[in-house]
Amino acid sequence: MADKCQRLEADVAIAGAGPGGCTLARELSRKGKKVVLIEQGTNSRSFFGNPLGIISRMEKAPHLFPTKKTVEGYSVILGHGVGGGTLLYAGSAFLPGVDYWREFGIEFEQEMIDEAARETWYHMPPDEFIGQGTRRIWQAANEIGIPFEKVARHIDFSKCVANCDLCVMGCVPDAKWTAMEYADEAVKNGATLLTSTRVTDILVENGVAGGVKARGKGGEYIVNARVTVCACGGVHTAGLLQRAGIKEAGSWFTGDPTTFSFGFIREGQGNAREHCMSVGWHDEEHGVVFCAMAAPAVSWHAQFFQDEPLKYLARMHRYGRVLSVFEKVSDEGMGTCHPDGRISKSFTERDWSAFRYARQTAEKILTKAGCDPGDLHHANFVLGHPSSTVKVGVLLDTNLETQVKNLYCCDTSVFPKAPGRPPALTVVVLAKRLARRLEVLV
Ligand SMILES: Cc1cc2nc3c(=O)[nH]c(=O)nc-3n(C[C@H](O)[C@H](O)[C@H](O)COP(=O)(O)OP(=O)(O)OC[C@H]3O[C@@H](n4cnc5c(N)ncnc54)[C@H](O)[C@@H]3O)c2cc1C
Numbered sequence: 001m002a003d004k005c006q007r008l009e010a011d012v013a014i015a016g017a018g019p020g021g022c023t024l025a026r027e028l029s030r031k032g033k034k035v036v037l038i039e040q041g042t043n044s045r046s047f048f049g050n051p052l053g054i055i056s057r058m059e060k061a062p063h064l065f066p067t068k069k070t071v072e073g074y075s076v077i078l079g080h081g082v083g084g085g086t087l088l089y090a091g092s093a094f095l096p097g098v099d100y101w102r103e104f105g106i107e108f109e110q111e112m113i114d115e116a117a118r119e120t121w122y123h124m125p126p127d128e129f130i131g132q133g134t135r136r137i138w139q140a141a142n143e144i145g146i147p148f149e150k151v152a153r154h155i156d157f158s159k160c161v162a163n164c165d166l167c168v169m170g171c172v173p174d175a176k177w178t179a180m181e182y183a184d185e186a187v188k189n190g191a192t193l194l195t196s197t198r199v200t201d202i203l204v205e206n207g208v209a210g211g212v213k214a215r216g217k218g219g220e221y222i223v224n225a226r227v228t229v230c231a232c233g234g235v236h237t238a239g240l241l242q243r244a245g246i247k248e249a250g251s252w253f254t255g256d257p258t259t260f261s262f263g264f265i266r267e268g269q270g271n272a273r274e275h276c277m278s279v280g281w282h283d284e285e286h287g288v289v290f291c292a293m294a295a296p297a298v299s300w301h302a303q304f305f306q307d308e309p310l311k312y313l314a315r316m317h318r319y320g321r322v323l324s325v326f327e328k329v330s331d332e333g334m335g336t337c338h339p340d341g342r343i344s345k346s347f348t349e350r351d352w353s354a355f356r357y358a359r360q361t362a363e364k365i366l367t368k369a370g371c372d373p374g375d376l377h378h379a380n381f382v383l384g385h386p387s388s389t390v391k392v393g394v395l396l397d398t399n400l401e402t403q404v405k406n407l408y409c410c411d412t413s414v415f416p417k418a419p420g421r422p423p424a425l426t427v428v429v430l431a432k433r434l435a436r437r438l439e440v441l442v
Contacts, residue, residue: 005220008192010036011442013225015199015240017043020411021231022179022186022189027435029189035344036223037191037221038214040198041081043183048170051298052400057087057170067382068334069344075254076383078233082195085384086154086178086424090125090167092277092291093122093152098427104396108429116428121156121177128162134322136265138279138294140369146361151280151291154424165273168296170406179428194221202228202244202407209244211405226318226442229408229434234386237413238337241390244291246402254311254343254418255383259355260295260303261362262324262379263371264315270294270322287330287420288358290365294324295379303379311377323369327358330420335390345383355381385419387412400434410434 012028015019017039020365025037047053059078062065065077079085093119130138130150141148155167160175167176187193197216202209203224211225228236238250264270272294277416280291296298297319304312331354335345347355359378367373390396390413410431412423419426 002101005222006218008036008223009222010034010192010211010223010225012227012229012438013223014038014229014231015212016084016230016232016236016411017082017179017183017193018079018231018411019086019179019424020184020232020431021084021229023083023428023431024229024231024410024435025191026182026189027432028439029191031439033190033439035186036194036196036225037183037186038197038199038212038215038223039082039191041195042196043082043180043193045170049166049172050169053170054168054296054298057081058190062263065384069341070383074257074345074381074383076235076343076386077174078386080233082179082183082193083180087170088168089422089424090277090293090420091176093117093120093154093425094421096429097421104393106392112432113429115242116432118426120154120425120428122152122425123155123157124150124152125148125155125275125278126157129157129160129275130278131237131271132269133271134274134279134292136268136369137271137323137325140362141281141365144364144368146281146365148279148281148290148292151277153277163274164372165296167275167276171363178420194218199232199240201239202230204244204404208405210438227406227408227438229410230413231409231411234389234412235337235343237409237411238389239339239341240299241409242339243400244404244407246395246404248395250337252333252388252391253337253343253386254331254333254388254415255335255345255418256328256385256387257331257355257381258326258328258384259359260288260293260324260326260379261359261366261376262294263366263376264318264321265323265370266321270320271324271356272297272300272319272322282421286354286357288354289328289421290358290362291326292324293326294322304377307380308377323371325362325365327362329354329358330418335419337389341343386416387419387423388417389413392416399437400430408434
């Protein structure tokens with residue numbers, strides 16, 4: 001028997017409910033526009049605060065350590081569910097790089113940045129949220145001339161618990177901002193939210209987009225819309241565009257590769273179970289973000305075991321003594337999202353030189369902070385910011401519209417080069433800017 005096919009009409013159909021899609025849905029629904037927001041994952045706060053909170057909200061692959069991987073074996077972490085990557089993110093808040101975007105013809109209004117920061121709970125951590133191990137790293141960095149300072153976070157500290165390290169597993173007291181906030185508001189404003197429903201195709205006729213086709217728990221859907229927006233994140237937006245005939249989508253791939261460098265102290269408290277990413281440094285000259293942070297226990301054990309199994313077995317009981325810094329390096333975008341879903345990612349000479357610099361800098365900090373210099377470790381790279389697959393200036397104009405009329409993108413795929421900083425707030429600002437354009441078009 002054929003699946004039932006439901007037909008919906010909308011001003012704007014949005015594929016993907018990460019920060020890009022949810023912000024857009026909220027802004028447009030506030031203006032009375034008819035919005036259909038479609039998300040392949042669920043809309044749920046279940047398992048918040050425990051490792052299942054990560055595992056259940058991550059796109060998985062069928063192997064023992066189930067993160068999605070590139071052909072070369074680097075993990076690519078993709079959020080899955082209403083909220084997208086903000087379900088898994090650590091909540092560090094970096095303002096958009098105004099000069100970065102200006103270079104590609106996009107001007108952000110300061111008022112819009114301020115509004116986005118306020119609404120996403122942008123706050124500096126109060127002193128009581130800086131743990132002992134974190135202070136030790138901060139002080140060591142400053143003593144060797146590395147200007148670590150407090151880093152802002154998408155956190156309402158009046159609801160947060162000092163020394164809690166569970167941000168990435170889902171925040172039980174809802175102190176961490178996620179894009180679910182905007183999705184909830186959009187639904188209250190009358191937007192239709194379809195969950196567990198995957199957009200399979202963009203409807204295109206004579207070079208004009210007219211909505212999407214989707215399939216999910218409610219069967220098959222045809223959503224006819226005056227404007228269609230892909231907000232499926234860096235990887236899946238590229239796939240949808242390829243299927244819509246934009247073959248060059250996915251010809252590049254950046255991921256801001258991240259590595260954790262860590263060592264062990266003999267006495268005192270490490271920073272492993274402390275509030276994370278509260279101090280750090282954005283080294284714009286070398287394109288590296290450093291922050292004091294240890295991977296959450298479940299990821300630390302899994303990653304260390306995969307990277308160095310024998311050394312791991314001898315040190316697995318020492319998580320409480322870990323001092324750890326992460327380094328996020330802005331890479332040059334050599335990579336491909338293939339139409340069959342595979343991702344290839346390679347690094348250039350410049351990327352490798354930036355990695356060496358980042359790791360050596362972290363080693364200096366950790367050694368100064370008291371770690372044994374003969375027992376320092378670097379985790380394999382994780383690609384946490386899949387981006388730049390549908391670049392502004394190449395496949396998108398400065399309004400984020402593709403060559404297919406009325407088809408827009410609004411997520412990290414649009415970044416013209418590696419974000420080089422945690423990008424969630426920038427995505428929110430891009431979506432607010434796009435909403436302002438669309439609200440007069442539809
Ligand atoms: C572990 C981790 C930590 C991070 N920490 C930070 C941080 O501290 N600060 C920061 O600013 N950023 C951080 N980030 C990055 C940030 O979360 C992402 O950059 C951001 O969420 C990207 O937003 P997006 O709208 O581009 O897409 P995403 O958040 O990727 O959302 C895309 C959504 O679309 C859905 N989708 C995909 N395909 C389809 C389809 N075909 N049909 C329907 N739905 C679909 C997905 O399920 C997903 O929910 C982190 C990311 C990770 C993984």
